[in-house]
Amino acid sequence: MQAYDLLVVGGGINGAAVARDAAGRGLSVCLVEAGDPAGATSGASSKLIHGGLRYLEQYAFGLVRESLRERTIMLRIAPHLTRPCRFVLPLHKGMRPAWMVQLGLWLYDKLGGQDVLPDATRIRLDDGSDWAAPLRPGFKEGFLYFDVQVDDARLVILTLRDAEAHGADILTRTRFLGAHRDTAQDGIWQCRLQPEDATQATQTVLARAVVNAAGPWVSRVLDTFSEMREQPQPGVQLVRGSHVVVPRCYAGEHAYTLQNEDGRVVFLLPFHEHWTLIGTTDVRTELPDRAEDAPQASIEEINYLCHAASRYLNHPVTEDQIAWTYAGLRPLYDDGKANPSAVTRDYRLVLDKTDGAPLLSVFGGKLTTHRHLAEVVMDRLAPWFPHLGETWTADTPLPGGDSDGHDFSAATAEFFQTHGNLPEAVTQGLWQRHGTLAFELLENVRAAADLGQDFGAGLTELEALHFIRHEWAHSADDILWRRSKAGLMMSTEQRARFIEWFQQHGRKQ
Ligand SMILES: Cc1cc2nc3c(=O)[nH]c(=O)nc-3n(C[C@H](O)[C@H](O)[C@H](O)COP(=O)(O)OP(=O)(O)OC[C@H]3O[C@@H](n4cnc5c(N)ncnc54)[C@H](O)[C@@H]3O)c2cc1C
Structure with a gap:
């Protein structure tokens, strides 16, 4: 049975950030996401990294300060x-x-x-x-x-890619079914996972700690832990x-x-x-x-x-x-609070450590505070992992945000100069979505013909295959409406043509 230090439930921004932080600090990590990463709340936000001006009216000064500090880090x-x-x-x-x-x-x-x-x-x-x-x-x-x-959905995807680059296993389209503490093995969690693909059997993995970052489903996931059912839970x-x-x-x-x-x-x-x-x-x-x-x-x-x-x-x-x-x-x-606009946008972490491995659940939070939330999560779990590495995410660019020590605007200028012969919509889209990773994507591209089919709105076959092979895209919608917003820009005919291409070619990848 595969054993991990940490199992993270939920591939929204909070789960992704925890997986990235933990993997980079030397833990073996598995993240399970029932659907598509950023397919729930994290892909449906107002797409702002902000302090939240209106939270000042609620005297939430701590939240605003933390959010503004994160705003600087994210830039x-x-x-x-x-x-x-x-x-x-x-x-x-x-x-x-x-x-x-x-x-x-x-x-x-x-x-x-x-x-x-x-x-x-x-x-x-x-x-x-x-x-x-x-x-x-x-x-x-x-x-x-x-x-x-x-770009909220890209933020999730690239955070997950970095977690993976640091050794995390990212299992999308895989539902966490529940867990119990194995008393024969120091109370380690035995977790049951169900892949969406009906041909695959339920898996069991062991985890020395579990982080429940299931967003709106946090309480439902908590209910699947047999030990938790009797305990009072936050709402x-x-x-x-x-x-x-x-x-x-x-x-x-x-x-x-x-x-x-x-x-x-x-x-x-x-x-x-x-x-x-x-x-x-x-x-x-x-x-x-x-x-x-x-x-x-x-x-x-x-x-x-x-x-x-x-x-x-x-x-x-x-x-x-x-x-x-x-x-x-x-x-x-x-x-x-009765007024939904007045309910706190801050997060609460709830740690259960009764008799064995810890379970930590994330309640609330904002897209803006995800990176710091992950640090706080790891601080809370640190007593169980004495060899945990130092904090690192505030100074390490996300994939595509690194310009090799140069000014990012210089890297931007170099990219557009190098690939000036390609359609502008394509290069613009690639740079916005992938940053400096776009250099790698175009490594073997000399002319527009090397990009494969042009589906319109800056989306090409080359990029669509990248989404499928390296970014867990499983359906045409995952590409049209999350990894890119090409769906919005395309005509009905263009969308239909892409969906047809995906059905013929995408599934084979
Ligand atoms: C309309 C709106 C606007 C917002 N605007 C902003 C904004 O501009 N700026 C900002 O900072 N914040 C904003 N927020 C808040 C922010 O979007 C959320 O706080 C954040 O996205 C929550 O992320 P999450 O990872 O906790 O949850 P989610 O993104 O919902 O992720 C939870 C994941 O868990 C998965 N899951 C659930 N059950 C299981 C299971 N059993 N097994 C496996 N996986 C499971 C789900 O499929 C889901 O993908 C906004 C929120 C909303 C709704």
Whole structure:
């Protein structure tokens, strides 16, 4: 029977980060993911690495400080996946007063410490500035501040690839069924795993520790441990958040932070050159029976988001413009707050160490704090692993974020110069998704013909095969909507052609 130091349940950002951290510190690690990595909450976020300005209203200063520190680290270790973005926050009568917003932004800058991003400034919106161009007339002033956009699904995939590069076994499409402590072997966990492929039998592996990072399913996974059923468990509040994507509603690379009538904040975010991402909502909800049943944006949420954007924009956003919607479930640690927007976005780690190997469960958390969360997880498990290596992830770039000691922008320039003869959509897409790994992908490519079929929207056969062989892609959707967003950019015919190619060629890989 295969034995590991650590078994991680869940291939969202938190599980991936724990697997990477632990593998790099010398533990033997296995991660199991029931579906596709980032197929649940971690691929359905607002795609921001941010302090969370509004958490200041909840006095969550510690969370904001930690998040802003992580923002600086992520810009450094994942320059290919992150992008600093200016946020325009128009002031609106009846909403938070200017002094309160100014104080919040001042604090935001202070908590950011030695941050690389510029401080917030107060701006006029009635002087014909570009910031005001898409807004209805009447806005007099606002604020400009910085946060960071990220490709959430790529962040998960590349974190997993790094875990694998450090020796972790990554088993996707494999469900964790349950575990019990083997009293004959010092209480080590015997874990049962079920591959999705029905032709494969249930496997049993041993683990000296288990981390339950199953996101919305954290309590359900906890219930599968026979020892845990009798013990009181912390609660999880599930809060659905939806987004809509529409053709770009304004020119420019900036975002808008809009205060809505109900006091909530809705973002307008630039998304993949030609689109605007609008989100999000907070709707308390129930857990779907199966992890693979993706939550959907409801009609009410779609109307809410269109209405929130239209209150501010010259040209209203209407339902018929919507090209794509997605929704995710926030697995929030239940702190007893009735208003879903007020429930803490911080995480809690719950450690069970009764009579044997430890089990640690992750409740809540943000995409932004995943790397630090993993460090804290390993600190908690350190007593069981006396030979655990030093912390390392804050200074080590994710795959593709390394420019060999050179400036990343110099590596970017070199890439586009070297491959200037290839279609621009292809090189742009490769660089954004893979960073410096794109050099390797194009190692044997001399001309466009070497890329194989061009499926449109910058997706080629060469990259699709890479997703299948090296990034665990099992279906056309895994590629069209997660590893790339080509699905959004393609025509119906192009998507159909890719799905057909995948059915013929993808499965053989
Ligand atoms: C709408 C929305 C917007 C958000 N925006 C932001 C943002 O902009 N910035 C930010 O910092 N945070 C944001 N968040 C929060 C952030 O996305 C989540 O906190 C984070 O993605 C949670 O990651 P996770 O790994 O814990 O869970 P998940 O990503 O849900 O991963 C859990 C995984 O466990 C797997 N699993 C479950 N059961 C089993 C089993 N039995 N066996 C094997 N695998 C199993 C699931 O398939 C799933 O892939 C947002 C959340 C939502 C919902």
